[in-house]
Structure formats: C-alpha cells, structure tokens
C-alpha cells in the first residue's frame with residue numbers, strides 16, 4: 001500500500017480507541033466535561049449498558065453558540081493554551097479529544113446553551129461528521145447524547161462485555177465521581193430505573209453511605225491529614241474514609257482514589273493504601289477506601305496515560321508516605337483524641353509501637369479539628385442506631401456483636417451485622433483492660449488498687465536498680481513496689497483488675513518489657529493487662545463473654561492486643577457465601 005496521510009476521520013477513529021474503550025469511558029469523559037463546566041446537577045441516562053444510549057445532562061456554564069462546532073473537533077479545548085499549561089492543570093479535561101473521539105464512533109447529539117446567551121445550539125453528528133446544526137430554546141447547560149456506540153467499529157463492538165458488566169462499571173464510576181464531588185448532585189438512570197442518586201449536600205459521608213451502603217460505612221473510619229511539602233510551597237491534603245480491618249474483600253476494586261478530583265487507578269497509590277493494612281489484613285484481602293488526595297496542580301503530571309488513569313507525582317515516595325502514615329494512624333487509633341493535645345504524644349503513645357509502625361501523630365491543628373468533626377458526625381450517625389441503654393460513653397469501634405458461644409475455652413464466636421467474628425478471649429480482654437487503664441490516666445484519676453498485697457519477687461540486682469529509679473512513676477501506673485535489700489521486691493499494691501494471686505507476675509512481665517526498652521507507662525499497663533486478662537482455656541459464661549465483647553466494641557484499639565497480637569478474625573457474609581459457593 002502506498003503511504004497516504006490518514007483522513008481526519010480515520011485518525012479520530014484510531015484515537016477513539018484510546019480514549020473510548022467502553023461505554024464507561026464515554027460516561028467518564030462526559031462527566032468530567034460537566035464537572036469542568038461547574039455543573040451542580042448531573043443527570044445520567046443509560047440504555048442497554050450504554051450501547052444504545054448514553055446521555056449526560058448538566059446545568060454547567062454551557063458552550064457559546066459559535067464554539068459548539070469547535071468543541072467537537074479534535075484538539076479543540078477551552079482548557080489549555082500552551083504546553084506549559086500542562087504542568088498546572090486544574091480541569092479534568094485538557095486534550096480536547098474526548099468529544100471528537102466519541103463522535104467518531106457513534107451518533108452524537110450536543111445541545112448546549114451558554115449562560116450568557118439567550119438561545120442554545122443543537123448539533124447532530126454521525127460517525128464524526130456534522131449532519132446538521134440549529135438554534136434551539138433550551139435551559140442553560142449542556143446535554144450530550146451518544147447513541148449506537150461503536151456502530152461503525154465492529155471489532156470494538158464485538159469485544160464489548162456483557163450488558164450487566166457495563167452497567168456495573170458505569171454505576172461504580174458514577175458513584176466514584178459522586179464521592180469526589182459531594183457538592184454536586186448525581187442521578188443515574190439505567191434502562192428507565194433510577195439506580196443511584198447523591199444529594200449534593202457537600203458532605204462526603206453522605207455520598208459514601210449512598211455508594212457503599214450504611215452497613216459498610218459503619219465499619220469505615222474517617223481519615224484526614226494535611227502535610228506541608230518540605231521541598232516547596234503547598235501541601236498534600238488527604239481525606240476520605242477507609243474500612244476498619246474487620247471489613248475487607250477479595251479484590252482491590254473498592255479502593256477508590258482521586259487526585260485533585262480525578263479518578264485514578266494508580267498502582268503505586270493503591271499499594272500505599274494496602275500497605276497501611278500490613279499485618280491487619282490477611283494476604284489477598286483488600287480494604288474499602290475512598291481517598292481524596294489534593295496536591296498543588298504542578299506537583300502532579302496527569303498527562304502520562306491516555307485515559308489519564310495514572311498520574312506521576314514530583315515526589316512519589318513523599319505522597320505514598322503521607323497516605324500510609326495517615327491511614328495507619330487512623331487504623332490504630334480509631335477513636336477521638338482529647339482536646340488538650342499537647343499532653344497526648346510521647347507519654348501516651350507506646351514508643352516501641354511508634355517506631356516499628358512508623359506511627360507519627362498528626363499534630364496539625366486543622367487536621368485534628370477536622371478529624372474530631374468527622375468523628376463527631378460519625379458518632380451521631382452511630383448514635384442513631386437503637387441502643388436501648390441510652391447514649392454510649394465512648395464511640396463504637398466495632399459493630400454490635402452477639403455472642404454465639406465459646407470454642408476450645410479460647411475463642412468467642414460472635415455474630416455481627418456483616419458476618420462472623422472469632423475473638424481471642426485473652427487478647428481481646430488485654431486490649432479492653434489496657435484501654436480502661438489508659439482512660440483513668442487520661443482523666444487524671446488514680447487507677448483503683450488492691451492495697452496491702454504483700455507478695456514478694458526475687459530479682460537480679462541490676463533489675464532492682466532499674467525498678468528503684470522508676471518507683472514513683474510505676475505507682476501512678478498501678479504498680480506500687482518497695483525494694484528490700486538488693487534483690488527483693490515487695491508488691492505493696494497493684495491494679496484492682498489483677499487477681500491477687502497473680503500480683504507478682506506483673507513484676508516479672510514488667511521487667512521483661514523494660515528490658516525490651518518499652519517505656520515505663522506502656523510496660524506497666526501492658527504487664528497489668530496481660531496478667532489480669534482471662535486466660536486461654538478458661539471457661540466463660542455467656543454473660544461474661546457478652547460483657548467482654550460489649551467492652552471490646554468500644555475499645556480504642558479493638559483489633560490489636562497491647563502486645564500487638566490480633567484480637568479477632570472476621571469472616572464477612574460475602575466471604576462465607578463465597579466459601580460455600582452460594583454466590584449466584
């Protein structure tokens with residue numbers, strides 16, 4: 001074949017392949033255009049999974065009549081003027097090829113009225129060619145209808161997935177954008193039935209509830225952080241919701257990520273998210289997450305991928321670190337912080353944990369304030385659950401669980417709203433006691449003690465010297481000791497939760513922890529909780545188990561014992577039906 005320059009139409013059809021892969025990609029481009037036009041309401045109609053019709057109507061600024069023919073030409077954009085602008089893109093679109101590409105492989109009708117014009121324009125295209133154009137009286141905004149997608153590209157048509165698959169894709173996509181733009185109302189109608197609607201209230205949590213459902217939302221935590229970039233002006237802001245480790249699924253598809261309002265499928269970012277769950281989720285299990293990341297426009301390159309799904313940051317590792325750290329600390333510290341934050345760090349945070357987990361406390365005031373706000377809202381939502389016994393003293397960190405029974409004198413089997421829980425009675429009790437002791441300290445109340453215990457422990461001289469140096473601190477943390485000679489320790493009093501006959505075990509454990517360089521407070525509280533917790537093999541009555549579980553439901557760290565072991569395993573209803581092959 002001789003070499004010829006391809007006609008514009010053929011070029012468009014080839015390019016269309018890159019931008020318009022499937023019906024959902026058309027929906028994505030049209031949604032982005034509506035959002036770029038500052039729409040407040042976006043109405044999406046789909047027929048036959050998008051193959052027959054995709055229509056997106058918006059109440060945005062509209063297109064000036066004389067620019068309408070331009071809008072559907074390749075490389076026609078109102079959003080970019082010169083290549084340098086690429087480095088500071090604030091709009092979702094910028095290449096000016098979406099409408100032209102879509103028009104090349106469908107019948108496209110564009111109706112638009114600019115907000116400063118009296119009349120609108122209607123433009124019909126077929127296979128990339130303009131058939132007719134006329135003035136019409138319409139409200140301000142834009143309606144793009146795409147009919148018979150891929151009618152002239154049989155190869156692509158053949159590879160279209162089943163209608164249901166496309167439908168699901170489109171629904172996920174609309175839900176994702178609705179979460180990224182909570183201030184915009186999205187309505188999705190598929191084959192005449194409304195399948196999704198967001199309120200446009202501006203509250204992310206409202207949309208998350210709509211998209212994921214209330215049951216799932218109840219097992220999600222708000223995250224927020226704002227980090228000033230060290231290398232330059234500006235900051236990295238992260239906000240959103242992530243699931244507690246009790247809620248997970250077998251694929252990554254519900255880790256929804258946005259960068260500057262753009263949906264991205266960035267494997268690096270997704271990895272940073274799953275890394276935050278390291279040791280909290282089993283291998284092959286993934287969380288639910290919706291995370292909105294905002295960075296300075298010129299800190300991110302969005303022009304590295306045809307559908308703009310992947311992005312490149314000026315400093316990838318800095319961004320990933322923010323994501324990981326923010327999520328990790330939210331996951332480990334699932335409850336509210338006290339208002340007098342300066343007293344919080346170092347003394348309360350277990351330093352060993354801090355170091356191994358890279359846990360950095362978020363000390364920025366706005367972040368704290370926002371987190372409190374979100375937690376408060378979440379609490380209100382949770383408070384709406386009928387509880388029977390009035391307002392909870394502490395916020396829930398687990399859904400309400402019903403004890404079913406005990407297995408092997410070791411595990412408590414419980415049922416929750418979304419599946420089955422297997423709870424390690426010892427680790428769970430440890431977590432609960434540790435939390436209760438911490439509460440006393442935070443309220444600046446003395447830890448209740450057994451007085452006059454009178455047990456003695458023999459220690460090495462060097463250990464006695466260590467203890468001697470920290471006696472007053474230990475007394476505050478529930479371990480009142482006295483030294484006799486160079487190697488005898490007398491336990492005068494110990495936290496009331498410790499059974500008397502085990503008082504000396506507290507000292508032994510305490511010394512072990514101190515040798516591992518755990519700080520005094522953590523070592524004391526941990527030694528007490530481990531000693532006081534119910535043991536493995538201990539039979540519990542139903543009421544005892546239910547009481548323990550009630551406390552665990554409001555424990556600050558319900559998923560991990562103070563020594564770092566998991567307290568529970570969760571099998572979701574989804575997982576169970578998969579295992580039993582009940583999935584349709």
Ligand code: ADP
Nearest residue numbers: 033037071077078093094095096097098099142
């Ligand atoms: P891009 O979004 O990359 O600029 P498109 O082909 O998607 O390219 O759109 C071309 C131009 O048409 C846009 O730059 C914009 O000016 C205009 N346009 C498209 N859709 C809309 C809309 N819904 N509302 C207002 N203007 C629109």
Ligand code: MG
Nearest residue numbers: 029033093098
């Ligand atoms: Mg566009």
